[in-house]
Amino acid sequence: MAIRYELKGHLALIDANIPYAGLSPIVEVLTSAEFEAMKTIPEEAKEALREIQHAESSFIEVFSNFTLGSFAVPAKCDTKLASTCLIPSDPDLFAFYMDRESLVFVDDGTFAADILAELGKSGIMRRMTTAHCLYMFFKNLMVDDLVWLGKLEDSMESMEEEMLANQSKSTTTVIMGYRRLSMRFLTYYQQLASMASILADNENKILPKEEADAFDHASAMADRLVDRAETVNEYSGQLRELYQTRIDLRQNAIMQILTVVTVLFAPLTLITGWFGMNLEVIPGLQWAPMWALLLALFVISTIALLAVFQRKSFLQKIVK
Numbered sequence: 001m002a003i004r005y006e007l008k009g010h011l012a013l014i015d016a017n018i019p020y021a022g023l024s025p026i027v028e029v030l031t032s033a034e035f036e037a038m039k040t041i042p043e044e045a046k047e048a049l050r051e052i053q054h055a056e057s058s059f060i061e062v063f064s065n066f067t068l069g070s071f072a073v074p075a076k077c078d079t080k081l082a083s084t085c086l087i088p089s090d091p092d093l094f095a096f097y098m099d100r101e102s103l104v105f106v107d108d109g110t111f112a113a114d115i116l117a118e119l120g121k122s123g124i125m126r127r128m129t130t131a132h133c134l135y136m137f138f139k140n141l142m143v144d145d146l147v148w149l150g151k152l153e154d155s156m157e158s159m160e161e162e163m164l165a166n167q168s169k170s171t172t173t174v175i176m177g178y179r180r181l182s183m184r185f186l187t188y189y190q191q192l193a194s195m196a197s198i199l200a201d202n203e204n205k206i207l208p209k210e211e212a213d214a215f216d217h218a219s220a221m222a223d224r225l226v227d228r229a230e231t232v233n234e235y236s237g238q239l240r241e242l243y244q245t246r247i248d249l250r251q252n253a254i255m256q257i258l259t260v261v262t263v264l265f266a267p268l269t270l271i272t273g274w275f276g277m278n279l280e281v282i283p284g285l286q287w288a289p290m291w292a293l294l295l296a297l298f299v300i301s302t303i304a305l306l307a308v309f310q311r312k313s314f315l316q317k318i319v320k
Contacts, residue, residue: 002016002017002028002029002031002034003016003029003116004016004020004027004028005026005120006020006022006026007024007025007128007129007130008128010120011116011119011120011128012120014026024128025101025102025130026101026102027102027103027105027116028102028103028104029105029107030104030106030107031106031107031108032053032106032108035097035104035106038104040102041097041104042066044063045068045097048063048068049068049070049095049097049106052068052070052095053095053106055070055072055093056090056093057070057187057191058070058072058073058188058191058192058195059191060194060195060199062203063204064204066097066098066206067098067099067199068095068096068097069095069096070093070094071092071093071094071096071141072091072092072093072191073188074089074091074181074184074185075089076148091188092111093109094108094112095107096134098130098134099130099206100130100206102130112137115140115141116137118140119133119137129208129211131206131207131208131211132214135215138192138195138215139218139221142189142192142218142222142225145189145225146225146228149185149225149228152178152181152182153235155178156178156232156239159175159239160242163239163242163243163246172243175239175243179236179240182232182233183233185229186226186229186230186233189222189229190222190226192218192225193219193222193223193226196218196219196221197215199215200212200213200215200216200218263305264302267297267302271294271298
């Protein structure tokens, strides 16, 4: 269902079913079918929007009399529940069309409508123009993301502390989930920065200079988020390396245990192998006290080897 706002003093919701006859700029949210049915939209714009609307990337294209683009906003998980960050979720996909008189969001969901409703309730728009509305829309997309990225990093720090204390039950799946999530948002912020930079260039001159300059600020906001997301992504890589190191240390400890056990039983293996041969000429084979002597040799060799291991701190490492 179409939603329409009039930019007249504030972002005012008006009836979208009545043909608009006012002079103020308007902002609309339409479905794909409703956008296709609009007669005031150039066919060139409709064709271009069909190609980019469902692409899972944020993109902008500048034409002589209008600008259009698409958004692919990744979903934010609950950073307190690592399991929610592992479930792959589709991004919110929608597009926009903007000329000097109108700004149209093409969204088959509710994402764009929800953001515009927030802007309408907040009353923070200083200028009633389509370009300023799009600028505020950009800012709203990024407004709480620095805080969320910080919480995401805190969640990974908690996992790191648990791993160092040998209390973590994390798996490669959990760690790679964080890595994929941080990479997804890094790409998203890079695309937002590029979109805002293109709008600031104002190649088709449909934006007033003051509005075009505002998108430089939006580009700077996105660049800060890019830097933060890169830090989080690098940290996720360090977390994976730490996890791999813990696995390697655990495997080394197991191999050390097997080595110690093998060495301890080596004398007994040698003795049993020697006297287990099917020969009658082996010295001492018929001597009755031989078994006691062999047992004593085994005990002495075992104690000697344990003393050597203790001196080399092998046993302490195994216990740890």
